[in-house]
Amino acid sequence: MARIPDAFIDDLLARTDLVEVIGTRVPLKKQGKEYSARCPFHDERSPSFTVSPTKQFYHCFGCGAHGTAISFLMNYDRLEFLDAVDELAKRAGMEVPRDTRQRNEDGDTRDIYAALEVAAKFFHKQLAGSDKARHYLDGRVVDAETRERFMIGYAPDGYSALKDALGTDERRMKLLDRAGLLSKSDNGRVYDKFRDRVMFPIHDRRGRVIAFGGRVLDPEDSPKYLNSPETALFHKGRELYGLWQVRQANSKIERLIVVEGYMDVVALFQHGVTQAVATLGTATTPDHAELLFRNAPDVYFCFDGDAAGRRAATRAMESVLPRMKDGRQAFFLFLPDGEDPDTLVRHEGAAGFDARLQRAMPLSEFFFTELSADVNLGTLDGKARLAERAKPMLAQIPDGAFGDLMQQRLTELTGVGARSSPAQTHVPVQRVQRTSAATPPKRSLVRSAIALLLQQPSLGAEIAPPYPFASLEQPGVDLLVEMLELIGQRPDISTGVLLEQFVDREESSALQKLASQSIPGNEAGWRAELVGAIGQLNAQSLQRRREQLQARMSELSDAEKHELRALLSSRNG
Numbered sequence: 001m002a003r004i005p006d007a008f009i010d011d012l013l014a015r016t017d018l019v020e021v022i023g024t025r026v027p028l029k030k031q032g033k034e035y036s037a038r039c040p041f042h043d044e045r046s047p048s049f050t051v052s053p054t055k056q057f058y059h060c061f062g063c064g065a066h067g068t069a070i071s072f073l074m075n076y077d078r079l080e081f082l083d084a085v086d087e088l089a090k091r092a093g094m095e096v097p098r099d100t101r102q103r104n105e106d107g108d109t110r111d112i113y114a115a116l117e118v119a120a121k122f123f124h125k126q127l128a129g130s131d132k133a134r135h136y137l138d139g140r141v142v143d144a145e146t147r148e149r150f151m152i153g154y155a156p157d158g159y160s161a162l163k164d165a166l167g168t169d170e171r172r173m174k175l176l177d178r179a180g181l182l183s184k185s186d187n188g189r190v191y192d193k194f195r196d197r198v199m200f201p202i203h204d205r206r207g208r209v210i211a212f213g214g215r216v217l218d219p220e221d222s223p224k225y226l227n228s229p230e231t232a233l234f235h236k237g238r239e240l241y242g243l244w245q246v247r248q249a250n251s252k253i254e255r256l257i258v259v260e261g262y263m264d265v266v267a268l269f270q271h272g273v274t275q276a277v278a279t280l281g282t283a284t285t286p287d288h289a290e291l292l293f294r295n296a297p298d299v300y301f302c303f304d305g306d307a308a309g310r311r312a313a314t315r316a317m318e319s320v321l322p323r324m325k326d327g328r329q330a331f332f333l334f335l336p337d338g339e340d341p342d343t344l345v346r347h348e349g350a351a352g353f354d355a356r357l358q359r360a361m362p363l364s365e366f367f368f369t370e371l372s373a374d375v376n377l378g379t380l381d382g383k384a385r386l387a388e389r390a391k392p393m394l395a396q397i398p399d400g401a402f403g404d405l406m407q408q409r410l411t412e413l414t415g416v417g418a419r420s421s422p423a424q425t426h427v428p429v430q431r432v433q434r435t436s437a438a439t440p441p442k443r444s445l446v447r448s449a450i451a452l453l454l455q456q457p458s459l460g461a462e463i464a465p466p467y468p469f470a471s472l473e474q475p476g477v478d479l480l481v482e483m484l485e486l487i488g489q490r491p492d493i494s495t496g497v498l499l500e501q502f503v504d505r506e507e508s509s510a511l512q513k514l515a516s517q518s519i520p521g522n523e524a525g526w527r528a529e530l531v532g533a534i535g536q537l538n539a540q541s542l543q544r545r546r547e548q549l550q551a552r553m554s555e556l557s558d559a560e561k562h563e564l565r566a567l568l569s570s571r572n573g
Contacts, residue, residue, distance in 0.1 A: 004085060008097055009070075010492050012085065015092040016069045018496075019053050025076055033518075040076060040252075041065040042327035043297035050516060055455075057496030059516040063327060066512050067503075068496035078205040078294060108175070112233060115166070115175045116201075116209040122165055123153025123199040123212075130154045133198055136217055140263060141346065146270045149245060151201050155194035155214055162192045180211060180228035194226065200262040202227075202234070202280065203244035210234045213241065213262050213280065225261070227281050237285040240277040241265055243295065249274040255298040257357070258284065258316070259341045264302075267342040272350040276341070284316035289323050298329045300357055302341055305334040314370055317363065321393055324363070326400040331360035364406060367393075368413065383414035391416075446476040447514075449533045452526050453483050454515040457498050459523075459530050460487035469537035472544065477537075479507055 019035055022028060028035040028051060039049035039060040048062040059066040065075065073084035082096075089096050127133050127147070133154035137147065146152075155162065162181060166172060173190065176182050183193045197214030204210045211228035228234055242265040246253060249269070257276045259265060268276040275296070279288055284301070292299045301316045303309035313332050320330050333356055335344065345353045361369075371389045376382035390410050397403035411417040453460050463484055470481045486501060487493060495515055502508050519526065549556060 004082075005097060006490055008094075009085075010490055010494070010497060012088055012092060012094060013056055013068055013070070013494055013497055014492060015094065016056075016088050017053070018056050018058070018069045018072075019051055021069045021088070021091075022051055022058060022072055039063060039065060041294075042325065043329075044327060052495070052516075055495035055515060057494070057499060057515065059512055061516070063325060064509065064512070066499065068494075068500060071500070075294065078291070083206060108178070109232070111175055112179050112231075113208050113210075115172070115179050115181075116211075116233075118166060119162060119176075119179070119181055119212075120151055120153065120199075120201040120209045122162060123155055123194075123201075124151050125153070126156055126161075127152065127154040127198075130156070132217055136198060140267070140342070141270075142266055143270060146266055149269065150242075150266055151209075152266070153199040153201070155192065155197045155199050157196040159191035159195065162194070163190070178231060180231045180234065193228075196221070197226065200241065200266075202239060202241055204233070204239070205244065205247075207244050207248075210239070211236075211280075215262065225281060236280040236282050238287040238291070239280060240288065240291060241280055242269070242277040243291070245269065246275055246277060247295070253296040255300060255357075256292050256296040257300045257302060257341075258288075258292065259302045260304075261340070261342070264341040268345050268353070271345045271353075273345060273353055283312060284319050286319045286322070289316075289319040293320075293323050293325075293328050297327055298331070300331045300333055300360055302333045302335060304340075305337060309334060310370070313366065317367060317370070318393070320363065321367075322396040322398070324402050325398050326402055328402075330363040331357070332363070332366045333357060333360040364402075364409065367406070368409060372413070377413060383416070386410075387414045387416040444474070444476070445533045445537050446474055446480050449530055449537070450476060450480055450483065450511070451514045451517065451519060452530045452533070453480075453487065454495055454498065454511065455519045456523060456526060457487050457493050457495060458491060459527050460484050461491040462527065463530070463534055464488075467534075467538075468541045469534065470541075472537065472541050 019028065022037075023035070026037045026040045026049070028037050029047070033052070033054060035051040035053070036047045037049045037051070038044050038047045039062055041049075041060065042063040042065070044062050049058065049060045049065075051058045057066060057068055058072060067075070069088055070081070070084045073079050073087055074081060077084070077087075079087065085096060127137075137152065142152070163173070163176065166176060173182070177190075181193055182190050184190050194212060194214040196218070197216055200213040200215070201209045202211040202213060211231070211234035213228075214226045216222070216224055216226075227236060230236065240258075241262055245265075246256065253275060255275050257268065257273065259268070259276055259278050261278055265276045265278050268274075277292075279285075289299075299320070301313060303313050303316075313334070317330075317332075324330070335341070341353070344356070348356075368386075368390075371393075372382075372386050375386050377386065387410060394403065394406050394410065397406060407417065460483065465485070465488065467481055467484065470477060483498070486498070490497075499508075499511055499515055502511055521529075
């Protein structure tokens with residue numbers, strides 16, 4: 001949030017109706033002062049996602065997702081920070097500080113987006129005038145509606161059709177070059193990068209064209225598919241072809257199907273399978289995996305059944321494992337020889353393709369099948385080899401049920417990890433039982449004060465510095481002081497924004513849990529409780545200082561003697 005003035009962010013979120021922002025995307029149900037729903041960020045059957053209009057933050061008790069309206073748009077709509085701020089500012093009728101935007105945005109970025117959009121329209125228009133391009137799409141049975149949905153076009157043959165159409169002045173040429181639409185020969189000649197190809201615009205998460213993929217029409221030409229080069233707007237390892245169209249076609253995305261080619265995505269969409277995306281000529285990267293799971297709880301990878309397909313699946317598995325939080329699932333569908341999703345869905349229809357997906361191999365099965373393919377599990381040596389291969393990969397899985405079950409499966413296959421005896425496990429069980437039977441500790445004064453500040457941050461504006469209790473060596477004191485100082489600087493800060501200040505800190509999880517709790521009472525009662533807690537902490541601090549000085553009576557300076565007399569007088573008074 002540092003890139004935009006804090007005061008603007010506070011004002012923006014104060015004017016934003018969080019319930020409305022989330023409610024237009026997720027069906028919310030009112031429960032008392034708050035709203036609940038099934039979490040949009042992980043798969044669950046009963047609602048654990050809570051939205052608090054008074055605290056202006058959301059929290060999921062299942063997966064831990066939390067934040068403000070800004071972070072919700074970033075995670076749900078997959079917007080960048082500035083884009084999310086822009087979206088909310090438009091809704092609130094506010095103008096993002098112009099000087100800030102000029103500092104943080106490349107001045108030419110909007111012009112590059114505009115150039116790419118004009119190029120996409122140019123290619124799309126050229127399709128109508130190209131018999132061979134339309135004949136190719138007719139042969140692939142791509143109907144007019146699908147061509148429009150994906151804005152499919154045609155790059156004319158020749159070296160300067162696009163360049164001539166969009167202008168040859170120096171500034172426009174630089175824009176086209178920065179957009180990845182031009183190439184340069186060894187002798188310095190500049191020409192169109194895409195020529196005599198069916199063109200597939202690649203959109204970002206806001207629907208803006210950021211790059212292109214072009215497919216040859218002449219089978220003798222190569223490469224078969226040509227993608228835009230990496231640019232300031234396009235990084236192929238972070239983008240998925242078709243994701244924009246998936247988001248437009250589905251109010252809630254239950255699954256994503258990862259295929260290899262543009263035409264596979266197009267064909268699946270046309271036949272009613274509107275959850276298909278494609279990587280852009282590269283293996284599945286960690287960024288791809290994160291993007292996939294941010295949009296859907298279940299991900300299906302479709303690969304050829306040959307050796308190359310198995311290698312691609314293995315790379316996908318390696319990228320997915322560290323992101324397998326509870327509630328997420330990954331599957332692998334290996335296609336018959338000579339088939340791809342395009343041909344399968346045309347022959348079998350959406351129902352037939354869906355049936356194949358239902359039989360896809362779960363990640364857990366593929367993991368152990370692949371790692372033990374050349375291992376003899378009938379020998380100790382083979383079991384040891386599998387264990388050594390699997391352990392570092394399993395260590396990447398986030399804590400949770402899936403990781404535990406994967407480790408349990410490894411133990412079943414190899415015996416590794418099954419060394420505990422009943423006698424060894426008996427004492428810890430008894431210790432847990434004794435602990436659980438003990439009386440739960442009373443909430444400390446520091447924790448109570450922090451909980452009250454999270455309930456209503458404006459209460460902290462009444463606690464003026466200095467803070468005598470800051471000298472106490474108690475857990476959470478530094479955090480409490482930091483929160484009070486922050487509220488003093490920003491008295492209108494909301495709970496959601498306050499929590500965002502600590503999002504990368506180890507205290508974040510505990511603060512989220514405290515903030516999600518409802519404290520009985522009203523503002524007057526909370527204020528009195530907070531003032532009382534701070535007063536008791538200050539009293540503890542003064543008592544500690546008195547004891548420190550009295551312990552050194554024989555060596556006190558005149559100033560310290562004066563301080564001690566004042567402390568004793570205040571106690572007696």
